[in-house]
Amino acid sequence: MVLQFIVNGLCAGALFGLAALGLSLIYNTTKVFHFAHGAVYTSAAYLLFFFLTKTSLGVIPVVIVSLALAMLLGVLIDQVFYLPLAEKSAGGTAAILTSLGIYTIVINIIALLFGNETKILRPGIEKTFEFGTIIVTRIQIMQVVAFLVLLLITALLLKFSRYGQLIRAVSDNGKLAEALGLETKKARIVAFAYGSGLAAVAACLSALDVGLDPYIGMPVTLIAAVAMIFGGIRIFAAAAIGGVIIGIIQNLVVWQTSSKWQAAVTFVILLVVLIFRPQGLLTPKKRLEES
Amino acid sequence: MNYILHILIMIEIYLILGLSLNLLMGYGGLFSLAQAAFYGVGAYISALMMINLGMNFFFTLPFAILGCMLLALIVALPSLRLKGDYFMLATLSFQTLVFTILYNWIPVTRGPYGIPGIPSPVLFGFKISEVWQFFLLGLVFTAAAVYVFKKLYHSPYGRALKAIRDDELLAVSLGKNTTQFKVTAFVISGGIAALAGALFAAYVSYIDPTSFTLDESIFIVTIIVVGGTGNLKGPIIGAFIILIIPEILRFLNIPDTMAPNIRQIIYGALIVLMMRLRPQGLLGDYRFE
Numbered sequence: 001m002v003l004q005f006i007v008n009g010l011c012a013g014a015l016f017g018l019a020a021l022g023l024s025l026i027y028n029t030t031k032v033f034h035f036a037h038g039a040v041y042t043s044a045a046y047l048l049f050f051f052l053t054k055t056s057l058g059v060i061p062v063v064i065v066s067l068a069l070a071m072l073l074g075v076l077i078d079q080v081f082y083l084p085l086a087e088k089s090a091g092g093t094a095a096i097l098t099s100l101g102i103y104t105i106v107i108n109i110i111a112l113l114f115g116n117e118t119k120i121l122r123p124g125i126e127k128t129f130e131f132g133t134i135i136v137t138r139i140q141i142m143q144v145v146a147f148l149v150l151l152l153i154t155a156l157l158l159k160f161s162r163y164g165q166l167i168r169a170v171s172d173n174g175k176l177a178e179a180l181g182l183e184t185k186k187a188r189i190v191a192f193a194y195g196s197g198l199a200a201v202a203a204c205l206s207a208l209d210v211g212l213d214p215y216i217g218m219p220v221t222l223i224a225a226v227a228m229i230f231g232g233i234r235i236f237a238a239a240a241i242g243g244v245i246i247g248i249i250q251n252l253v254v255w256q257t258s259s260k261w262q263a264a265v266t267f268v269i270l271l272v273v274l275i276f277r278p279q280g281l282l283t284p285k286k287r288l289e290e291s
Numbered sequence: 292m293n294y295i296l297h298i299l300i301m302i303e304i305y306l307i308l309g310l311s312l313n314l315l316m317g318y319g320g321l322f323s324l325a326q327a328a329f330y331g332v333g334a335y336i337s338a339l340m341m342i343n344l345g346m347n348f349f350f351t352l353p354f355a356i357l358g359c360m361l362l363a364l365i366v367a368l369p370s371l372r373l374k375g376d377y378f379m380l381a382t383l384s385f386q387t388l389v390f391t392i393l394y395n396w397i398p399v400t401r402g403p404y405g406i407p408g409i410p411s412p413v414l415f416g417f418k419i420s421e422v423w424q425f426f427l428l429g430l431v432f433t434a435a436a437v438y439v440f441k442k443l444y445h446s447p448y449g450r451a452l453k454a455i456r457d458d459e460l461l462a463v464s465l466g467k468n469t470t471q472f473k474v475t476a477f478v479i480s481g482g483i484a485a486l487a488g489a490l491f492a493a494y495v496s497y498i499d500p501t502s503f504t505l506d507e508s509i510f511i512v513t514i515i516v517v518g519g520t521g522n523l524k525g526p527i528i529g530a531f532i533i534l535i536i537p538e539i540l541r542f543l544n545i546p547d548t549m550a551p552n553i554r555q556i557i558y559g560a561l562i563v564l565m566m567r568l569r570p571q572g573l574l575g576d577y578r579f580e
Binding site: 033081084085090091092093094096097098100101102103104105107108109111112218222225226229260261263264267268270271274275278 | 322380387512516552562566570
């Protein structure tokens with residue numbers, strides 16, 4: 001029984017991990033606390049829904065188009081709203097408020113266009129596989145595979161690609177990177193495109209599994225933020241692993257009590273980490289505020 | 292007439308909430324997303340004491356205020372060690388936790404069913420139940436809040452808080468215990484928010500957790516952002532503007548199914564525009580950094 005909950009948690013956590021990895025890339029590169037990540041996430045799910053129901057394209061082209069448009073939305077939000085603030089050197093609070101405002105606008109436009117009710121994308125019953133006593137659905141396997149593959153690809157890109165190295169340089173010390181003549185503006189675009197893409201993958205996989213409504217984005221973003229801090233803010237992979245751990249803890253809580261305390265546990269974790277280990281579990285020594 | 296008075300009462304309630312958040316954001320420079328939590332806990336303490344213990348509304352007020360101040364103290368001590376984004380996240384977690392508890396602790400709060408039949412306040416045998424009577428009661432509360440904050444802002448404490456907001460390091464070097472100042476601000480702010488909560492519970496006579504969500508906290512932040520911070524007039528004008536917008540929409544004959552979404556879009560757009568064009572709000576003295 002407990003194994004089943006851990007496996008379910010792993011699948012849910014894989015999606016949190018993807019969203020958290022995206023958020024972490026954006027936060028570290030631009031220092032914007034990007035609540036509108038949730039708006040990008042929700043938009044991706046609704047783009048998928050729109051193209052699947054209104055066109056006759058197959059699932060794979062539809063997913064690709066939705067991902068591309070979601071990435072574009074992420075970059076546009078940054079270029080139109082955050083970048084001018086950064087250029088005026090307005091601080092974090094102005095950016096957070098702006099991102100809350102953008103989130104509200106996008107979500108309510110979606111609600112106006114598509115309605116507030118939950119929509120289901122999966123026709124009929126999902127194919128399942130049994131491993132001993134554990135049952136997993138095909139989409140759950142896809143969630144975990146997507147997570148592992150994207151985590152590996154992201155790690156390799158960050159390590160070896162030109163833009164990956166640029167992002168790491170800017171995250172480490174934005175001012176120094178700029179002084180050295182690195183293209184920090186390009187790093188922003190890449191971080192927002194790639195981070196939004198990761199969130200969009202999670203959104204599509206979640207929408208295909210449990211459906212969608214206009215409010216799915218915010219809880220995922222909050223969990224992603226918790227995962228980012230829980231894992232350790234300056235290591236990108238730590239955010240992803242934090243997401244998986246939170247997914248598993250949430251499902252263990254469901255197993256032990258009931259689903260109604262799921263959200264509470266996530267935030268208790270955040271409070272405990274913030275108070276006792278603000279640098280995150282995997283980051284050594286340095287405190288967050290020092291950076 | 293009752294319609295106008297009703298709007299004015301809601302403005303009074305949000306004015307008190309706006310003023311309480313102003314102490315944190317405008318004077319302390321602390322971005323909190325937990326104001327609705329204190330508002331809610333205040334409302335629940337007052338309502339539950341009136342119903343379960345049969346207490347008079349006015350006697351529940353000290354308990355609601357002190358209860359929220361205590362809660363604020365417990366939250367503030369660890370959270371205020373954090374700065375900027377992390378303090379905001381800690382208050383956000385607290386807000387979500389309070390909502391989850393109000394929603395799920397069914398034996399006490401009745402969870403999603405809410406608390407119906409909250410009795411009218413009785414003052415010296417005189418029952419406050421008409422809308423205009425609530426308007427006057429709200430006016431007294433608002434005046435009290437304005438008075439407290441006016442005194443506070445002109446006191447040495449208020450000036451020290453401003454100094455910490457503008458340059459914490461300098462304030463520390465002048466021997467100010469900055470954490471203590473910030474904790475005090477958080478505690479006072481929580482207590483005043485509880486006052487608004489008690490007024491709200493008595494006025495609408497029914498409360499449920501959906502009035503005290505994260506969205507509500509963001510709504511209170513909107514008042515401050517639009518009106519301005521760092522002085523008294525900012526939150527006051529903000530509360531008027533933000534609460535009159537839905538009424539204007541009502542007269543534009545927007546269908547009921549769309550009105551809430553359009554209202555939210557306007558609020559979102561207002562925040563984004565203010566941050567870009569006028570980060571100190573309409574009448575504020577302090578820019579959000």
